Amino acid sequence: MQSYNVNRNEEADEATAAIAHAIQALPEEDLLRLKALARLRARSLPGVEWADVLNETIVRALRGTRRWSPGVPIISFLAWSMRSVCDEYWRKMRRERTVLVSLEGTGASWTVEQADEAPDADPERTAAAVQMLAILDALFAEDEIALKIIAGLGDGLSAAEIRVRYGLSETDYDSARKRMRRTLLRHNLRGWER
Amino acid sequence: MKRLRPEQKLDYVLADLAQDVVDAADPELRQAASGRSLRATLTEIRTIVHAAVSRCELLPHTLPKSDDPIEDQIDDRE
Numbered sequence: 001m002q003s004y005n006v007n008r009n010e011e012a013d014e015a016t017a018a019i020a021h022a023i024q025a026l027p028e029e030d031l032l033r034l035k036a037l038a039r040l041r042a043r044s045l046p047g048v049e050w051a052d053v054l055n056e057t058i059v060r061a062l063r064g065t066r067r068w069s070p071g072v073p074i075i076s077f078l079a080w081s082m083r084s085v086c087d088e089y090w091r092k093m094r095r096e097r098t099v100l101v102s103l104e105g106t107g108a109s110w111t112v113e114q115a116d117e118a119p120d121a122d123p124e125r126t127a128a129a130v131q132m133l134a135i136l137d138a139l140f141a142e143d144e145i146a147l148k149i150i151a152g153l154g155d156g157l158s159a160a161e162i163r164v165r166y167g168l169s170e171t172d173y174d175s176a177r178k179r180m181r182r183t184l185l186r187h188n189l190r191g192w193e194r
Numbered sequence: 195m196k197r198l199r200p201e202q203k204l205d206y207v208l209a210d211l212a213q214d215v216v217d218a219a220d221p222e223l224r225q226a227a228s229g230r231s232l233r234a235t236l237t238e239i240r241t242i243v244h245a246a247v248s249r250c251e252l253l254p255h256t257l258p259k260s261d262d263p264i265e266d267q268i269d270d271r272e
Contacts, residue, residue, distance in 0.1 A: 020247055029220040031239045032227050036215045044204060051242050058246035079216050083209065122201070129200035136207065153210045154203035181214045185226035188215070189235065 012064050019061050022074040030075045036188035037079055041086050044132040046124075048089065057082045090125050097124075139183060145176040146183075 026034070038057070039050040060066065061081050068077045133154065140146035145168060152162030163173050198206075227235050 016250075020250070023243060023247060026243070028236055029223050031236055031243070032223045033215055033218065034243070035235070035239050036218075036223075036226075037212055040208065040212060040215065044208065054239075054242050055246045055249075058243060059250055062247065062250035073216075075216055079212050083205075083212070125201050126199060129204040132204055133200060133207070150207060153207045155198065156206050177214065180211075181218055182222065182226065184211055184215065185218060185222060189223070189227040 015068065016062055016064055019064075019068055019074070019077075022068075023058060023061070023078075026074065032189060033075055034078065036185055037082055039188040040184065041082050043135065044128055045086060045089050046128055053082060053085060056085045060085060090122065093124065094122055139187065140180065143176065143179060145172055146180050149173070149176055149180065 034054055035050065038054040042048050042050040042053045045053070057078055061068070061078060066077075066081055066084065068074070133150075136150055137147060140150060145166075148166045148168070149162055152165055157165065159173060162168065163170065168176075224232065
């Protein structure tokens with residue numbers, strides 16, 4: 001058992017070292033991607049700065065709570081980790097609210113575990129999502145096709161399904177995505193100061 | 195079609211837009227960042243990255259949490 005644990009520790013050390021090395025060797029363009037991603041994610045989290053999101057993403061990646069699969073670019077791995085960091089933010093908020101409500105003795109019947117399983121029960125997250133969707137709508141307000149694409153993405157549609165729903169040609173769709181990407185990058189690397 | 199909650203809609207939208215950022219061409223990124231000093235921006239990001247890496251080097255060793263139900267749920271969804 002002891003040698004099994006030693007082996008697992010060594011494997012974990014090697015995995016962590018590989019991730020640390022890859023992060024420290026990120027080219028400048030990937031560093032810019034990290035900032036744009038962190039800012040985009042932080043925009044939907046009340047009171048959270050992009051630097052916090054980026055910091056937490058790297059810490060979680062290095063703690064080895066998620067496995068970095070061979071062949072996956074480190075930037076893609078970190079982008080997925082960032083999504084998990086945001087999910088964890090809302091779980092934490094929910095746990096803290098549950099504890100607060102319990103302490104106040106208002107008769108709340110949820111436990112922490114139940115709170116994580118209860119569906120449709122986070123009005124703060126819903127409100128923040130509505131606000132962020134409105135921000136995105138405002139960002140693309142001048143671009144009718146971009147607004148349609150956002151609406152389609154929000155319904156979980158693929159690119160092909162969005163084109164069919166709104167009668168867009170492939171060129172219309174691709175051109176709009178290019179405009180959207182440029183706007184997003186500009187706002188997440190320059191604007192949207194908070 | 196099943197009606198999605200706003201947070202589910204946002205999750206879909208952000209996942210797609212984040213992929214767009216990952217896939218963005220290098221010149222697009224540099225051009226987008228050029229409004230303020232690119233050097234200053236990169237220094238700022240590097241400082242955060244290095245601080246996070248350094249922080250982890252100080253943390254006690256942690257094994258992958260294969261029995262962590264929260265992580266498992268995330269992995270299932272992905």
